[in-house]
Amino acid sequence: MSAPTDAQWNLANILDAVASRVPPDRPAIVHGPHVVSWQALDQRSNRVARALLAAGHQSGERVAFLSRNHPGYIEGFIACLKSRLIHVNLNYRYTVDELAGVLEDAGATALLYQAEYASTVAALVDKLPALRTRVCLDGAGQGEATARFQDWAADGDASPLGIQREARDPLLLYTGGTTGRPKGVIWPGHHYRACQQESPLVARRATSLAEHLDLIAANPSPGRVLPACPLMHGAGISSTLAELLNGGTALLLAERSFSAHELWQLAERERASRILIVGDVFARPMLAALDEAPGRYDLSALKVISSAGLMWSEEVKAGLLRHLPWLVLADIYGASEAAGLGYAITTRERSTPTGCFQPGPQTVLIDDDGRLVPADQPGEGWLARGEPLPEGYFGDPKKTAEVFRMIDGQRYSVPGDRVRRHPDGSMQLLGRGSLVINSGGEKIYVEEVEEALKRLPGVHDALVVGVPDERWGNVIVALLQAGSTTPDGAALRSGLTPYLAGYKMPKHFIAVDRLPRADTGKGDYRLAREMAQQALAPA
Template identity: 40%
Template sequence: MPWNFGDILDAIAPVLPQDAPAFAHLDRTITWGESTRRTNNLARALIERGAKPGDKVAFYMRNRPEYMELLNACFKARLTQVNVNYRYKAEEVFYIFDNSDAQTVVYGSEFRDIIEELRPRLKKVGTFIEVSDSNDIAPFAERYETLAETGSGERLDIKRSPDDLLFIYTGGTTGMPKGVMWRHDDLREIQLAAGRKLGPVPETMDALIEAIKATGPAGPHLPACPLMHGTGLLSSLSVVMSGGCIVTLESPSLDPEELWAAVERRKVQTIAIVGDAFAKPMLRALEEAPGKYNLSSIVTIISSGVMWSTEVKRGLLKHIPQGIMTDSFGASEGVGFGASMMTAAGEIQTAKFQIGDRCKVFDENDQPVEPGSGKPGIIAMAAPIPVGYYKDEEKTAKTFRTINGERYSIPGDWCTVETDGTLTLLGRGSVCINTAGEKVYPEEVEEALKTHPSVDDALVIGLPDEKWGQAVTGVVKIASGQSFDEAELRAHVREQLAGYKTPKRIIIGAVPFRAPNGKADYKGVTEFAKQELGMA
C-alpha cells in the first residue's frame, strides 16, 4: 500500500498509550497524547501562516524534542523538512535557506544573531519561529511553544500523498550542499525492507495498528549524532513511526557521561552514532568507570556514515555483552547498501558488509564486478531511491543513473566483492588518491593507522607530488599519554598494506578532523597539511 508519514501518525495516535513518552530531554517528557495535540496545533499554525503543501520548512537547531516534533507537524501539514547544519557560517546557512526556497524558518534561540543578520536577504521566507526556553524571542519571530500549545489539538482534515517529500541536505566531499529528495512512500518501504530481514512486518496500516496494540510502542532510541544529518534523522524516524520515544541530550557536543546516564535513566534500547568519532569516547568513559551505568536495556548500537573499527566494537561489547554492534553502510542518496552485525559471540572485519538485496557493484564500464575477482567496483542501489537533487538536474543525472534499463543511486563509494557475496568498503571515489597510477582509498589506510595504540584518529589525503602525482599523506590525532613516531607509524601501515599505500609523510593534525556528524573534513585537513608541509 502507498504510505505517508502524516497518515501513519494519525493512524497510530489513538492506539498508543496516551501517557507513553514520545520525546525525552533531561527532566522533560512529552507524552504521545501531548505530542499528538501539539503537532496538530503546529501543523495548523504553519498552514494558517501561508505554508502550502510542498513548501519547505528549514530546521535550524540542535538535537532537542522540538526537532522531531516539528518534523511530525510538517508531515501532517504536507510540508517538506529542510535540515540546516548548525555548524555552518552565516553565508552557508543563507545558501541552504535560499537554495531550498524555505517558506518557514524554525531556529533555536542560540542562532538568533545569524537569523537577524540574514533576515533582510531572506525574501522567500514568510514565517520565522524561534525555539526558546524563555519568553525572550526576536521581535520578528513567533514563539514555538506558544504555537504548539495554542489550539484544540484536533486532527487535521487533509488528504496527503505518498509523493510528499522529505529533504536531506548533504554536503558530500566536494561542491555546495545538495538537497536529496525522498518520497515518503520510498522511505517507508526502506524501513519495512530492513524489518523484513528480522521477521514479518506490518505491510498495511491496519496491520501496523494491530502490531502496536499487540506489542506496544518501539523501545526508546537515543540519536547521539545530530538529527540534522541522515543517520540521526532516519534512525529516529523509524522509531517514531512505531510509536517509540526519542531521547535527546543537552550537551552541544558528545558528552559520554551524559549519554550513558540517559541510557540508564530512560532505559534506552537503541543508540545511533557515526563511527569511532563517537564510539571511542563512549568506550573510554566506560573503561574509566566500569560498572557505573546500568546498560542492560541496550539492544543495539547503530553506526552509519563512516567506518566503525572492530577493536572499538569489541571494547564496547565487554561492557554491553548482550548488545549488537550494527554497522550500516549507506548514504543520504541511498539507504541500505549493506550491513554488518557484531556480537560478543563473533567478530566482523572492519569495513566488511553483507550486501543488500537491492545493491549491485559495477566497474567503470557499467559491467557487473565478479565476486572474488579482487577488482574494485562502484556500488549502486536500485529502487526505492531518491527522486534526485533539488534544483540540480546535472548532479541528479550524474548520481542517479540508468544501467541496463534500471535506475540506480550511485553516490560514489568503491568496494571489492568477495566470493561469498560480502563487500569490503574501500571509500568514496571523490577522495580516492592516484599515486603513480595506483588507486589508494583513504579509509583503508586510515583504518590501518588507527590500529596503532598511539593513534586516536586519522585521515589520509593525497597531496600534489612531482614524482608520484599524488603523495599519500596521513594526518593523525595522538591518543592521550602517547608519543608520536612517524617512522614507526609508517612501518605499522606497511606491515598491513601494500607498500604504495604507505603514507609518504605522517603529521600531527592541529585542526578538527570531523564535522559534528562524525564525517571526515578532508578539505580542511588537506589545507592544514599543505600549510604544515610548506605547500600552501
C-alpha cells in the same frame, strides 16, 4: 522490495494512526528532565502544522531547521509532514554564507531555529527576503516578526488535520558537503519508509497499516532509541522517525557537545534499547568511558548499537562487547542518495572485519563501463542499488542524471562508493571515489589508511588527504589527533606495515589539536587538505 503506494503509508498518516493507538502518557521524547508524551507530541505537532498553514505556507514549500537536538525539532519536523510542507536540515556549524547557500538552493520560506542562533538569523533575513516566517523553538528569538514555537504548540485546535495526503509526500535531506557543495536529496516518503523496512533488525514487516497498528498494540516493550548524533544529520532524524513510527520513544542528549558519560547515564536512566552512532568518532569515547568505570552503568535494557555513515572498527566493537557481551552491533551502509546498501552484524560469537558487509536486497555492483556485474560474479566496482530510490537532487537535473542512472531499463543510484565483491557475495568497502588519492599511478582509498592508523597505540583519530607533489602527483599526508607529542614517522610506518602496502603509507604525519570534523562525525576533507598544505609549506 517495492514501496507501497497506498496513501495509508504516508508518513504523517502513519504517525496520526500510531498516536491514536499507543497509551497517551507514553513518553515520545525525553530531553534532559523534559518529557513529551505521545498525546502531547500529537497535539502539539497538529497545532504547529495548522499555524504554518495559517501563516500562508502551502503544500510543497520548504521549512528549514537551525537547531541542536531539541524536542521542538522533532515536533516541528512532524508538523511539516502533517501539513505537507518539506523539512530542510541545516548544519548549525555553517557560516551565514553557507547557510544562505542551502536556504537559497532549497527556496525555503520558513525557518525554525533556536534562540542561540538569533544573530545568525538576523543576518540571513537581510540576505533572503523569501524567508517570510521565522519561529523560535525555545524563546522569543530575533525581532518582532519572529513567532514563538511554544505559543504555536500550546494554543489552538489540536485535532488531526484531516487533509488528503499522498504516499509520496517527500522529505528533503541535505548532504554534509564534506567534499563539495551541500546537495538536497528528495525522497518520496513511502520510498524512505520502505528502505527503513529492509533492515535485518526489523523483525516483522506489516503488509497494511491495520496490521502495523496491531503489532504496535501487541508490543509490551516499544523501542527507546538514543541518537548520539545531531538530528540534522540524516542518520539522526531517520533513527528517530523509525522509532516513532513504531510507537516508541526518542531519547535526546542535552549537552552541547558529545559526552560519552552523559550518553551512558541517559541510556541507563531511560532504559534505552538502541543507540545510534556515526562510527568510531562516537564509539571510541563510549568505550573509553566504560573502560574508566567498568560496571558503573546498568545497561541491561540495551539491545543494539547501530552505526551509519562512517566505518566502525573491529577492535572498538570487540571492546564494547567485552563490557556488554549480549549486544548486537550493526553497521548500516548507506548514503543520502541510497539507503540500505548493506549491513554487517557483529556479536560476541560473530565478528565482522572493518568495512565488510552483506549487501542489501536491492544492492548491485556496477563496473567501470556502467554495466551491472552478475550477482554471482566477484569483482571490484561501484556500489549501487535499485528502487525504491529518491527522486534525485532537488533542483539539480544534471547531478541527478550523473548519480541516478538507467541501466538495462531499470533505475539505480550510484552514490560514488568503491567496493570489492567476494566469491561468497559479501562486499568490502574500499572508499569514496571522490576521496581516492592517485599517487604514482596507484589508487589509495583514504578510509583504508585511516582505519589502519587508528589501530596504532596513541592514535585517537586520523584524517588522510593527498597533497600535490611534482614527482608523484600526490603524496599521502595523515593528520593525527594524538596528543601533544610529535608523531614518530618511523614508528608509525613500522606499525602500519602489517596493514598497508608500501605505496599506501603516509609520507608525512602531522599532529593537530583537533581534527576538522562536523558534529555528525564526518571529516571536512577540504579543510584537512588546507591544514596539511599549510603545515608542509615551509618544507
